[in-house]
Amino acid sequence: xxxxxxxxxxxxxxxxxxxxxxxxxxxxxxxxxxxxxxxxxxxxxxxxxxxxxxxxxxxxxxxxxxxxxxxxxxxxxxxxxxxxxxxxxxxxxxxxxxxxxxxxxxxxxxxxxxxxxxxxxxxxxxxxxxxxxxxxxxxxxxxxxxxxxxxxxxxxxxxxxxxxxxxxxxxxxxxxxxxxxxxxxxxxxxxxxxxxxxxxxxxxxxxxxxxxxxxxxxxxxxxxxxxxxxxxxxxxxxxxxxxxxxxxxxxxxxxxxxxxxxxxxxxxxxxxxxxxxxxxxxxxxxxxxxxxxxxxxxxxxxxxxxxxxxxxxxxxxxxxxxxxxxxxxxxxxxxxxxxxxxxxxxxxxxxxxxxxxxxxxxxxxxxxxxxxxxxxxxxxxxxxxxxxxxxxxxxxxxxxxxxxxxxxxxxxxxxxxxxxxxxxxxxxxxxxxxxxxxxxxxxxxxxxxxxxxxxxxxxxxxxxxxxxxxxx
Numbered sequence: 001x002x003x004x005x006x007x008x009x010x011x012x013x014x015x016x017x018x019x020x021x022x023x024x025x026x027x028x029x030x031x032x033x034x035x036x037x038x039x040x041x042x043x044x045x046x047x048x049x050x051x052x053x054x055x056x057x058x059x060x061x062x063x064x065x066x067x068x069x070x071x072x073x074x075x076x077x078x079x080x081x082x083x084x085x086x087x088x089x090x091x092x093x094x095x096x097x098x099x100x101x102x103x104x105x106x107x108x109x110x111x112x113x114x115x116x117x118x119x120x121x122x123x124x125x126x127x128x129x130x131x132x133x134x135x136x137x138x139x140x141x142x143x144x145x146x147x148x149x150x151x152x153x154x155x156x157x158x159x160x161x162x163x164x165x166x167x168x169x170x171x172x173x174x175x176x177x178x179x180x181x182x183x184x185x186x187x188x189x190x191x192x193x194x195x196x197x198x199x200x201x202x203x204x205x206x207x208x209x210x211x212x213x214x215x216x217x218x219x220x221x222x223x224x225x226x227x228x229x230x231x232x233x234x235x236x237x238x239x240x241x242x243x244x245x246x247x248x249x250x251x252x253x254x255x256x257x258x259x260x261x262x263x264x265x266x267x268x269x270x271x272x273x274x275x276x277x278x279x280x281x282x283x284x285x286x287x288x289x290x291x292x293x294x295x296x297x298x299x300x301x302x303x304x305x306x307x308x309x310x311x312x313x314x315x316x317x318x319x320x321x322x323x324x325x326x327x328x329x330x331x332x333x334x335x336x337x338x339x340x341x342x343x344x345x346x347x348x349x350x351x352x353x354x355x356x357x358x359x360x361x362x363x364x365x366x367x368x369x370x371x372x373x374x375x376x377x378x379x380x381x382x383x384x385x386x387x388x389x390x391x392x393x394x395x396x397x398x399x400x401x402x403x404x405x406x407x408x409x410x411x412x413x414x415x416x417x418x419x420x421x422x423x424x425x426x427x428x429x430x431x432x433x434x435x436x437x438x439x440x441x442x443x444x445x446x447x448x449x450x451x452x453x454x455x456x457x458x459x460x461x462x463x464x465x466x467x468x469x470x471x472x
Contacts (some may be wrong), residue, residue: 063203068213068219086387096382103385128149133306135151152312185262216329224376267282315356330459331449374430380412385409
């Protein structure tokens with residue numbers, strides 16, 4: 001049976017006859033490495049470069065923070081080894097959905113695809129909170145409440161008009177952040193780091209338990225999981241599939257491994273952690289504490305603001321499509337999937353903007369970080385689970401054949417389960433909140449969606465058992 005025969009049947013005709021075939025998709029050009037790298041640039045600059053690592057080190061010290069980082073790297077690379085194999089076997093967009101479909105647990109994959117939007121919205125909460133502090137440093141006499149809107153509204157307007165940051169503009173902005181970040185790290189190490197602060201911050205202020213170590217790993221995964229999104233965008237958008245699949249991990253991981261960790265360690269060796277945690281923006285604060293408002297201070301400030309705008313733009317571009325796609329499948333109200341004449345999912349983008357602004361009024365960093373850590377641990381748990389369930393299928397055109405795939409998947413299942421337990425033991429409210437979100441979306445997808453006309457038609461198409469990797 002040909003691909004066209006496989007996906008063409010009376011259901012498709014029913015869509016057309018019912019007027020439900022008006023799905024408009026964005027006609028985008030394939031993205032380059034620089035186009036996509038801003039996703040990691042902004043997120044890592046804010047959440048890794050200062051707050052998240054300082055947050056981890058304030059409880060566990062530099063030594064155990066680095067060891068937890070190594071544990072997170074092992075998990076990330078193990079997950080990607082399985083992930084790239086599943087991408088090769090089933091090279092479809094919406095990968096988690098596709099793998100869960102082939103594994104027989106489609107609603108679970110759908111829930112994690114849909115919940116990417118609020119997860120990245122939570123990252124935007126952090127972005128806007130810090131942008132607020134950055135502008136307050138520049139203009140202390142202006143009421144701080146206006147700055148989140150100053151940051152968000154121009155990016156929102158540009159995306160609604162279809163002027164997304166891509167191509168040469170994106171590359172230029174990324175280069176600015178790369179250069180500024182490297183210069184800042186060098187200056188911090190050469191001019192600010194001192195042996196006394198580094199030694200003081202090196203040991204853990206409290207004893208480290210077995211679960212405590214995995215809590216640190218989980219906190220690292222909370223920021224590392226953003227790398228998975230960069231990887232997937234690279235794979236989906238590059239024309240050269242083999243290159244995009246294999247270079248995805250290295251290029252995305254580079255955002256954190258090479259750039260942000262040295263800067264973060266430099267910050268941690270600059271002042272006692274007790275002083276760092278009191279700074280609204282430690283990356284800027286250590287420079288201001290040492291030199292005042294000198295050129296290095298303004299360089300760091302501008303680089304962070306540029307990263308904020310680029311990351312917000314990619315957030316609207318990427319997450320807007322996810323919400324619109326889910327609406328087109330019938331799982332959300334149809335209006336959310338509306339595109340403008342400029343091929344922009346404008347309703348979804350407005351919803352995302354409102355969600356991002358909500359975070360301006362939520363200041364519980366600990367709760368947000370624990371929710372995101374629970375998300376990342378369970379995300380990799382399900383990557384391993386999907387791999388094992390897909391491995392059992394013998395009728396795929398391209399079976400899963402990754403070297404050591406099964407033992408690595410079992411290892412990933414066990415380790416991420418322990419990480420999830422550790423986070424839950426630390427903050428059961430955050431862990432339960434995430435679990436409840438997943439359950440709600442799964443139940444909605446299983447119970448409500450099949451009962452809608454649009455959802456039923458799409459689900460019958462999507463869930464049709466196939467042996468080929470034909471794109472829908």
